[in-house]
Amino acid sequence: MQSIIQVNNLSKTYPSGFQALQNIQLDIRRGEIFALLGPNGAGKTTLISIICGIVNPGEGTVLVDGLDIVQQYRKARQRIGLVPQELSVSIFETVWDTVSFSRGLFGKPADPAYLQQLLRDLSLWDKKDSKIMTLSGGMKRRVLIAKALAHQPQILFLDEPTAGVDVELRRDMWQMIRRLRDSGVTIILTTHYIEEAEDMADRIGVIRAGKLILVDDKTSLMQKLGKKQLLLQLTTPLQQIPVALAGYQLQLSADNNQLIYTFDAQQEQATITSLLRQLNTQGIEFSDLHTRESSLEDIFISLMGDAA
């Protein structure tokens, strides 16, 4: 299946001399949710802005649905909706007017029935005649989403969609994004809430200092880079780890009450059985045991550390 977005060797240096992007190579698959992770200033917004036409590309090309974003910008941009990071919306206008404006701007004839449904889906219908300045921050964010979807794009970019949004609203927004994905819209979001990417994304790209350092399926990323730990709560504290257990590279907690066994998530788990058998032979008893997996956050932090 053809990628819906193909970024080839994209580089961007701002007039100030700051190189925001270096040789970005990225394919976005049709219908996926792709999360672009990275610290502030890594180049996430620059990448999105270039694809959407707000920033001129430096070197390299970007194809949207096979259309060059410079040569065939009209057709390419009609396929894209963008929800910007800032709450930039004309505050003196009503919700209905601003959404209708967006639809027209993107070259679509008026379709009140569609806009009505869109506003209902975003719980904005009862606010349609309100001026935007009277809305709360969360509502303004939804107005921006409505504007981005007003022309029925195939691709939706969400730049930090849940920044400054409360937990409940964030859940609502995630649900809405999933519904959109189910309806066939490809979604690219940037975030530095890693839980958001972990919860939502099919694939994850990590960008750091203008370089895309990793792109992978979320599950395989977590498997490859994720660590699992087995924690054993000892009935009697150990002073040191018995020599017989040296092969397992165990760690003893600071209070000597807990044995920690770190293992690779991909590895066969037979080693756990043998470890437990060894503990039994050594007469080490434990009152409780549990395992924990590293989160995407741990992976992300270790990636950032490695690259530094």
Add this chain to the structure above:
Amino acid sequence: MNFYAIKAIYLFELARTWRTLMQSIASPVLSTSLYFIVFGSAIGSRMVAIDGISYGAFIVPGLIMLTVLTESTSNASFGIYMPKFSGTIYEILSAPVSAVEIILGYVGAAASKAILLGLIILFTAQFFVDFSIMHPLWMLTFLVLTAISFSLFGFIIGVLANSFEQLQIVPLMVITPLTFLGGSFYSISMLPPLWQQITLFNPVVYLISGFRWSFYGVADVNVGLSLAMILLFMASCIAVICWIFHTGYKVKV
């Protein structure tokens, strides 16, 4: 051509006019009425006729031009500066619209509003002074060309401005003085000879002279020259705008 986009921008800009009806339409009409009362009726009745035209009637074209020039400049500049200032320009930049469509939307709306205002003032003037229009079609031509030219000029100011102060400074400090000194309230022939020469460097002289000719058939400078000057000014503005969009200067990096 993305006609829906032109329409969207055009209507958005006109809606802004309706939202600020008092400021947009009522205040220029009021201030022009005051000019007519003071200069036209009160002082004008004691003035001698200029070129055979009563003073009240003589200032009608100049007053209309004064409003059309300042309003088209400030409207167009404000129209494009606001999205830059509020950040909503992201939407225009990411939309499938060309520079031509953006200009048709913004400049079209600013010019429409200025033309409408000009006509309203023309209509208002009838209540204060007696006048007739000798060449109505030429009058409209001058009005439309001037409104479009100065809306283009305003668009450039709006793109280049970095603050509200810079936005205001050209209409206030440049356009208004040039219009006052451009023969709104007097004929150039009333000036001392040296100033008659200097004043020819003021582009507004040509606009007002041409416009007044369409009313009364008398002009300070040749009508053809007036028309040529407007077209030259318009062409210069279009050239600057082309350059702005070509380089992305101040809009897009």
